Amino acid sequence: MEYAVKNIIFISGKNPVQKFINKYFISCLLVFFYLAGLILLFAFYRYQANFDTMGYIDSAQKYLAGHWHEAVSAYWSPFFIWLLILPAAAGLEPVLAAKLLLLLGGGIILFILRLLLVKFRINRLFSRIILLCMIPVLYYNIFYFSTPEIYLLIFLMLYVYFLIRNEYDQKQLYGFLSGIAGGLAFLTQAYALPFFIVHFSVIHIIFFFRIETYRRRRSLILNFLFGLAGFILLAGPWIYILNGKYQKYPAGSKSEYNIRLAGNGNIHPSESAGFFAPPDKYSICSWTDPTYLIRLMPESGILQSAGSFTAFARRLLKNLFRLFMQLAPLTSAVILVYFYKFIINPQKNFKKTLDPFYLFTVLFFPSGYLLLYIGDERYFWLVNILTMLMGARIVIFLLKKFRSSLRPAVFAMLLFCLSYLFFPSLLLLSAINAGKKNYNTAMQIRDKLKISGITASDINFEETVKISYYNKCINYGLAAPHWSPDELITELKKINIDYYFVWNENLFFNNKIKILPEITGGNIPGLKIYAVNKKLLK
Numbered sequence: 001m002e003y004a005v006k007n008i009i010f011i012s013g014k015n016p017v018q019k020f021i022n023k024y025f026i027s028c029l030l031v032f033f034y035l036a037g038l039i040l041l042f043a044f045y046r047y048q049a050n051f052d053t054m055g056y057i058d059s060a061q062k063y064l065a066g067h068w069h070e071a072v073s074a075y076w077s078p079f080f081i082w083l084l085i086l087p088a089a090a091g092l093e094p095v096l097a098a099k100l101l102l103l104l105g106g107g108i109i110l111f112i113l114r115l116l117l118v119k120f121r122i123n124r125l126f127s128r129i130i131l132l133c134m135i136p137v138l139y140y141n142i143f144y145f146s147t148p149e150i151y152l153l154i155f156l157m158l159y160v161y162f163l164i165r166n167e168y169d170q171k172q173l174y175g176f177l178s179g180i181a182g183g184l185a186f187l188t189q190a191y192a193l194p195f196f197i198v199h200f201s202v203i204h205i206i207f208f209f210r211i212e213t214y215r216r217r218r219s220l221i222l223n224f225l226f227g228l229a230g231f232i233l234l235a236g237p238w239i240y241i242l243n244g245k246y247q248k249y250p251a252g253s254k255s256e257y258n259i260r261l262a263g264n265g266n267i268h269p270s271e272s273a274g275f276f277a278p279p280d281k282y283s284i285c286s287w288t289d290p291t292y293l294i295r296l297m298p299e300s301g302i303l304q305s306a307g308s309f310t311a312f313a314r315r316l317l318k319n320l321f322r323l324f325m326q327l328a329p330l331t332s333a334v335i336l337v338y339f340y341k342f343i344i345n346p347q348k349n350f351k352k353t354l355d356p357f358y359l360f361t362v363l364f365f366p367s368g369y370l371l372l373y374i375g376d377e378r379y380f381w382l383v384n385i386l387t388m389l390m391g392a393r394i395v396i397f398l399l400k401k402f403r404s405s406l407r408p409a410v411f412a413m414l415l416f417c418l419s420y421l422f423f424p425s426l427l428l429l430s431a432i433n434a435g436k437k438n439y440n441t442a443m444q445i446r447d448k449l450k451i452s453g454i455t456a457s458d459i460n461f462e463e464t465v466k467i468s469y470y471n472k473c474i475n476y477g478l479a480a481p482h483w484s485p486d487e488l489i490t491e492l493k494k495i496n497i498d499y500y501f502v503w504n505e506n507l508f509f510n511n512k513i514k515i516l517p518e519i520t521g522g523n524i525p526g527l528k529i530y531a532v533n534k535k536l537l538k
Helices: 002-009 016-042 051-065 078-089 094-119 124-145 149-163 172-188 191-212 214-246 252-263 291-295 306-328 331-342 345-352 355-364 367-371 379-403 405-431 438-451 459-468 486-494
Strands: 455-457 474-478 499-503 528-531
Touching: 002 291, 016 078, 016 094, 016 124, 051 094, 051 459, 078 094, 078 149, 078 172, 094 124, 094 149, 094 172, 094 379, 094 455, 124 379, 124 405, 149 172, 149 191, 149 379, 172 191, 172 214, 191 214, 191 252, 191 345, 191 355, 252 291, 252 306, 306 367, 331 345, 331 355, 331 379, 355 379, 438 459, 459 474
Parallel strands: 455 474, 455 499
Antiparallel strands: 499 528
8 A cells, every 4th residue: 555655656767857846846845735724714703713823812902012911811821912012013003913823834734744653653645634634723722713722732742742852862952942831831821820730740650660771760760850940941030930920820810810700600700709800900891801800700619618519520520521522533433542552552652653642631731721711712722732633643553454446545535634634624614704893993983983982781792892992992801790870880980881782682680781872873783882971072
């Protein structure tokens, strides 16, 4: 089969042009497909931005304006924010800048994936099938989410790549580079801190018992220390900065926020606590640093009572089910096959293969998220990619065992890879022109109504914040669901809200809102804006 594959892909001969084609043509073709797809799809997803993107953009603009203390956030990790500063300084629109940075990140992922394919000993034809099938998955993460999990994936893939190199235990450089990759992952998402500390330690214990010579064990211990040094070199200064600002949350506040959120029935304070100001005078809304919202949610103590433990256990099971649904369909099957393979010959698999490394990685990485609320799969693509590579090895083994010809072999690998991109592709198609209506509404308000000042709304926090952002307004969040109509009017005037956005007039607390002047004149379908501060009326 290998011979047939090579004869199909490569052009024979010693001509330099032919050599170049043999070596780089398919790679160039993949790059062409990636860039061509980006150009074709960009117009359909130009305005789609995850709500989290607004938090990163807001912090980047604070850095650019010199408000460094306010820009530091325990919730939003800094790496992607720092990347946004340069294009923002060049005058590029921030949402567009975020997408362009993610497009660059997608290309880097394809390059690192190619390195991993070599380490997994997957032949060239199947490697190219996997790379080609990965492109729609990257489009999905770039256009659908527009958040920095792509860069988290880059650094975690590099971390794995350095660890599985054959000469890892003989060169301290790879230990140091593993630590650097782990540190960059932490600067991208705080979850990488506990993951790196536990995973890096356990993997070195596994490697230690695989090695039998004293010299190599000593070298492995040095690798471990060099890795910790590399990690501390990058993570240490940021932890120090966070501790200086908050006196707590040295590893970031996202984990505590999400744990409390899960214990609070997944109800954000912004949906229930009423109007409140952003954390500082340079922020556009409370979501620019959700760290300050943690105090509004009760602590989620697992052992406080039998009821709290039961609720925790129930949440754990729900998250386990959600995790199963978020991972690619064949992920569980691949893991089970590797478990079976390990059980039937544990000594050989432990000593001679990296199967224990792969199994521990794909099982441990998502385990911490089980304590939180599992919403979507953007956090778990390390697991999907590793299981895709693990599964590709299973497919190749079966094809060789049954001596399959080339055509059925290609079909089998395509079918396997398609299982990983089917749902991302469907979700990407469902999001065509997402965000465009909201952007057009924001531009209509900016051009015709020219609002400014402080905004609030009855529902649709995310949409209102985005409109406020494009109109350079500050948003104070949502009305509390338990307010009476009189309480709403009182709160609007007490906090000096300038404009109140009404998305649903039928809500009970909106019953008296019509005593205020409405400024859209019914020209914006589905939205009415009431001027609370009458001095702003022309």
